Amino acid sequence: MHPSAFMSTMSTDLASLALSVSMAAAAGLIGSFAIMRRMVLAADPMSHVALPGIGVALLLHRSPLLGALAMLLFGAVLIWAIERRSRISTEAIIGVTFSVALAVGSTITSGEDLIDALLGTPGALPPWESALGMLGPLAVIGFVLSSRHRLVISLVSREIAMTSGIAVARTELYFLLAFALTIGLGLRYLGVLLMGSLIIIPAAIARRFARSLNGMLWIAVGTAVSAALAGTSCAMLTGQHSGPWIVMIAGGLFFVSLLKPAADR
């Protein structure tokens, strides 16, 4: 291989690795709060809300990532608004929204494009997608770390949060937007079917062992990043999609974690 070609491949691989790691860290953090808010299972259906956006973007010959992000962020605001109006649980509203989105998405997305959307697209990314892939997770990480105290109080009691001066509705909207952004960015690299798993599995492992908030966040991020590093490396070696590898490794870690008793409470 020519040295310049080798360097180019190396830099692509490193960029891909950096993207996976930042995405995994964001997924671990957002998943920790999602599991504590009893909405972790919503990650999977929520990811399907992106499908109509991907379909429309492909029809218009635009980036599927932009279509997915636009639809997910719109979906997050819609879910938040319905929840405020109806007081139906977030999970139930996401369930309804996801079913409709999946139905709409399947009529306008098909074939190979759908497979790519479901499993993620490997290979080199345009510079703006790489930049977005790095900045998006950093924004999510920044939000979770700076808002963790508000999120903690809100999940214990809305009324306590209100009397503590927290704008509960706004905090919930920002959380849903960060949740949607994490899923949207992950779709491009992991795929619709797999992004939800990276949010659920590390948080599920962390919840078994953590006895404090910091413990929860560290274990979830550590697990997600380890799975991303190992999965991306396996994908590079085999030339396959990284998404399935990352999720298989995260799933393996979950089953290994079952061998150790959960934290004594």
Place this chain on the structure above:
Amino acid sequence: MIHALEVRNLTVRLGGTEILRDLTFSVPRQTSLAIIGPNGAGKTVLLKALIGALPYTGHIRWAPDTILGYVPQKLDIERDLPLNGHDFLRAKASLTKGGPAEIGQAVRSVGMDPAVLRTPIGSMSGGQFQRLLIAFALLGRPNVLLLDEPAAGVDAPGHAQLSEEVRALQSGGMTVLLVSHDLSVVYRYADCVLCLGRQGFWIGPPRTLLTPQMLSEVYGAPIGFHVHDVH
């Protein structure tokens, strides 16, 4: 404003049902108001309306310098929630710019063993968790404390100790609004009692209001209570 709170013509409807109707009362600063009444009379609804968590008609006016501390009725916390007492108090302290010293003071003032703060909040006993909630409410130096059955789920000695601690807070200059089913505690500690009944509401000093005849009217059944000796 000489009162900590003024309420006029307060009406709260939930799901088409009128829970509170045309309620008017005021609470002078640095006094304690006990809110009593049978189940379903709207005691918790009143507190939630006062903190702005429920829609209402009428007027609720807090003194401009009011800083609220709120202790809700027993919360249903998942046992395996990975949050311990430290996490919970630090979260509030970070909002009120309080430090470890303020947390330590709040914990001491409710008679809580600091070692308990390492326990996940879902695994705390009823008494430990109630104390934690009160310590949480005290962070940020509130001047009004709203307590919704703070001794629910607490054993008898813990109950008496909590009552003494609440009394000490009020003596320190706090205005206290307390929902309670324990009429002996109300009789002993409250400056004023608001009785919410199905037929209306009554307000006045405990000695005037907590009579067998009045209690029978409020609760719809004969009610007796024991007045503990005051030490």
